[in-house]
């Protein structure tokens with residue numbers, strides 16, 4: 398099914414200018430499902446996602462996919478904490494990853510229309526993407542990531558600027574994506590969302606993987622005092 | 635004062651009657667400058683994008699050089715090209731001196747740094763904006779450059795316009811390498827210089843009006859093209 402997984406990280410570390418942003422981290426992710434990545438601000442969630450995705454340089458340790466890295470890079474997508482809009486129309490933005498992969502323009506556009514409709518952007522296909530609202534941009538970014546049917550999808554706080562209804566719609570799409578066999582790795586500050594979506598949990602604290610495991614267990618019986626405190630909404634440092 | 639009024643009225647009549655010499659010179663001007671602009675854009679725009687996305691050792695040096703070359707005195711460009719193209723020069727065998735081709739080369743040399751510098755500025759800004767997304771999508775170098783060029787096309791059009799303005803109004807270099815030969819290499823600017831020298835203000839003024847008119851018309855039409863393509867500005 399998924400050619401990419403398992404993803405195995407061994408002592409993976411990211412450093413910038415002498416500072417360790419995240420790591421060393423050991424983890425193994427396999428099969429479809431949703432991994433939620435939680436932790437306080439500055440814990441290194443974004444850094445870890447970038448490291449796993451390959452957009453940040455590995456300063457130590459290793460990260461291995463089940464297939465060669467070039468292949469792996471093409472079967473992943475990333476939704477940023479702050480979405481990047483190409484200075485094009487909505488439909489052209491969503492079609493872009495397909496165009497990059499050589500899909501003919503007409504086919505790419507018609508698939509992009511379908512994808513736009515799935516995230517509720519059907520009415521604004523020809524609007525300029527940079528002029529969409531924050532929430533609409535977030536939805537566009539999601540549609541653009543999903544259009545290549547990635548085996549692994551990284552999402553960095555995908556619902557940070559969405560209202561309740563939009564969040565429910567997005568979560569529905571994410572659940573659908575999981576059902577079609579994808580692995581989602583998603584960071585969030587919303588513990589409700591983490592509980593609703595998570596199959597596995599990675600709890601980051603100051604760049605280290607403080608605790609991890611199946612979500613049900615983690616939320617019901619956190620093993621460490623810090624994890625317990627974090628789930629209760631206390632300030633954890 | 636009388637001279638000027640005579641000149642203005644003569645200019646008016648030359649234009650409304652589509653004087654054949656005037657038309658010939660104007661068309662040659664346009665042909666030379668548009669060709670130079672086309673060639674210069676084909677060199678400068680990809681170069682600008684390349685300089686924006688690629689980190690290599692000489693990058694900063696090349697950018698600084700381009701900026702410096704923007705202020706290149708056209709007369710010096712003409713002189714150097716003259717030496718290169720003259721019969722005893724390295725490219726003398728091509729026999730290009732005193733032909734429109736030599737003038738095209740001169741204008742191209744003059745506007746490539748200008749177009750590249752202006753274009754580089756805006757492409758670099760766009761690249762900063764797109765960087766994370768395009769890296770994440772694992773696009774090839776070529777796709778990266780094409781995406782940046784396409785999405786900054788408005789700014790590139792402005793860069794090209796600046797190049798057009800500089801090229802069409804340039805006189806020093808093309809006078810030297812073109813020679814201002816009647817029916818061969820005489821263009822608007824060199825003709826103005828000649829007629830002014832002869833004291834024929836009427837023709838000189840008419841040519842001047844046409845020159846201004848052309849520059850304005852080209853600017854307006856390109857601006858208008860950019861406007862209609864998409865409802866608003868970037």
Ligand SMILES: Nc1ncnc2c1ncn2[C@@H]1O[C@H](COP(=O)(O)OP(=O)(O)OP(=O)(O)O)[C@@H](O)[C@H]1O
Nearest residue numbers: 413416418436437438439440441442443444445478
């Ligand atoms: N390029 C960089 N250079 C230096 N430090 C960085 C860089 N990127 C991130 N950091 C630092 O690394 C730490 C981890 O940042 P990161 O963005 O991964 O945190 P995060 O868990 O995603 O936080 P948030 O919840 O606020 O998004 C922070 O202290 C941040 O300031």
Ligand SMILES: [Mg+2]
Nearest residue numbers: 442443478553
């Ligand atoms: Mg973050």
